[in-house]
Amino acid sequence: MKKYFGKVFVAAMVFAFAVSMMSGVGLAADTIKLGVAGAHSGDLASYGIPSIKAAELVVKDINAKGGILGKQVVILAEDDVCKPEVATNTATKLLSQGVDVVMGHICSGATKAALGIYKAENIICMSPSATNPALTQSGDYPNFYRTIASDDAQARLEVDYALDVLKLKKIAVLHDKGDYGKGLAEFAKGFLEKDPRAEVVLYEGVTPGAVDYSAVVQKIKQSNADVVIFGGYHPEASKIVMQMRKKRMKTIFISDDGVKDDTFIKVAGKYAEGVYATGPRDTSSNPLAVAAVEAHKKAYGADPGAFFLNAYAATQALLNAIEKAGSTDYNAISKALKTEYVETPLGKIKFDDRGDAIGIGFSIYQVKNGTYVEIN
């Protein structure tokens, strides 16, 4: 009896495995699988959750019109909590579920970690928010696209604004030691050093999550900087700004789109007033953007969060490319992304050879009366 049991067990396992394989194939033929990866929980969830909602809205629209190439689109959402070590698992999990294209990830570090895995399997990945320049400029990841301009564009704008518009000279550059913040700070420092009008009086990395930043704030004061250019995310930025203002310092604070988030204003409150941050150009007058925001309000009863429109555009661009390519073949989609224009809430876009979107840029914003206002 015992002897037979072993064989029967093996046979049953093989059978079960075969069935599961077949069902996998069956599913793949019926639907197009759109992976949505990013921070869906944790500290930075406020950057990632809007991207799921954007994908859901676009997919609902497209499925209602009959889908793509006659197939319905399904979303496979996976969380990477913005951590590179988690993102590799996220990517592997999506691949094992048989995704056709991936919209994500959200943070640059996590995106970079996941990209190698997608590249090995010829899967296209389009991020609504990963702005690290090397992702496209290094040429290492031909499978990567994004619907947001890269960090050096932001650093350039921050430096130009500080020097040309605000006419400031002494500049302190800070960052949070992360891929995104440090990358941006290094670009800003590079641009400043080439400019004879500017003097970099301080260049430092702060420890993310530290209980307070009083020593760094004292150091900024000691350096007599006119302005702080900060590369990083809002939790550190709000702590630094609050401590500077509590120490009665009036040093101007310029930061990036990691800080151009309403959570920053909510947390820093009155201390946020006057802070500058670069962020994606305001597209709220674009009728498609208005429609997308309206759809979000109708479906979820609230205003959309950060990178919502970028994610909306990325989803549209990916699905449009699959439709134009006529298949989910890697080369065909790549070609379609680079040649076919698509109408999105961010305007009419296609992608250049490196994977950056043509026609997307940054503006500078300032906190006035508790909201970010675009400055022209």
Added chain:
Amino acid sequence: MDYFLELFLGGLTRGSIYALIALGYTMVYGIIELINFAHGEIYMIGAFTALIVISVLTLMGMNTIAILVIAGVVAVIYSCAYGYTVEKIAYKPLRNAPRLSALISAIGMSLFLQNYVLLAQTSDFLPFPSLIPDFEFMEPYAHIIGSTEIVILITTAVVMVLLTILIKFTRIGKAMRATSQDKTMAMLVGINVNRVISVTFVVGSATAAIGGVLIASHVGMINFYVGFIAGIKAFVAAVLGGIGSIPGAVLGSFVLGWTESFATGYVSSDYEDVFAFLFLVLILIFRPAGILGRSEKHKI
């Protein structure tokens, strides 16, 4: 010289933040030799409770000082309840198990409480109002040290003195010392050891809650993760000062705060943690039991 003084005061504030949390760590360790990793989470729960109470009371339009006192009291009561329950659920059944089991149970409790608050509240950072008003007489010095920082410093000193008095001069303190020396013997002479340990946890949680309210109103924001980071640093401070010793925890916290502050000020904040931990290693090489710790002779 001004710069030195500013860094000194900055380090002092940071040190007293660590100290408020480290006191609870060191006290629990002193009595039952358990590193209570959930202590940072009790601190975080204290801050969250205070935030909820503050939001409700602000809507009712009470004045700031009253809000601060009520929020503080509610946070202390709530945190004490948590501390008491955590001890009963996670540590008491393991009282006679190997010490490693209790340590793992503590880490599990810490993760559980973090995720519980994450699910029950939110993952976002929440603004925490600064409850301590800017004192007018402080205004000329506001660029060096703020009112909240002064309050934190004074509170740390007061809590330290009260704990020392509690342990050295009261009946329950005597029972605590007896329990820490020899649990079985203490039981034999009629001390209710379980009650003593419960009281230790409740007192430790109360200090954590006070710390939570004050530190959150200094930093201005909280989320479910604040307890973990602050807890780890406070734990390091307690070890540095000699775990189990109450003045040691405060001294260790100040040393850690100053090391970080001066390393940032005179070298670079990139190396803040490097210097802090280098210093820890150096001190532990020369004084393995910490600055004020006594290496106990083990009974044969």
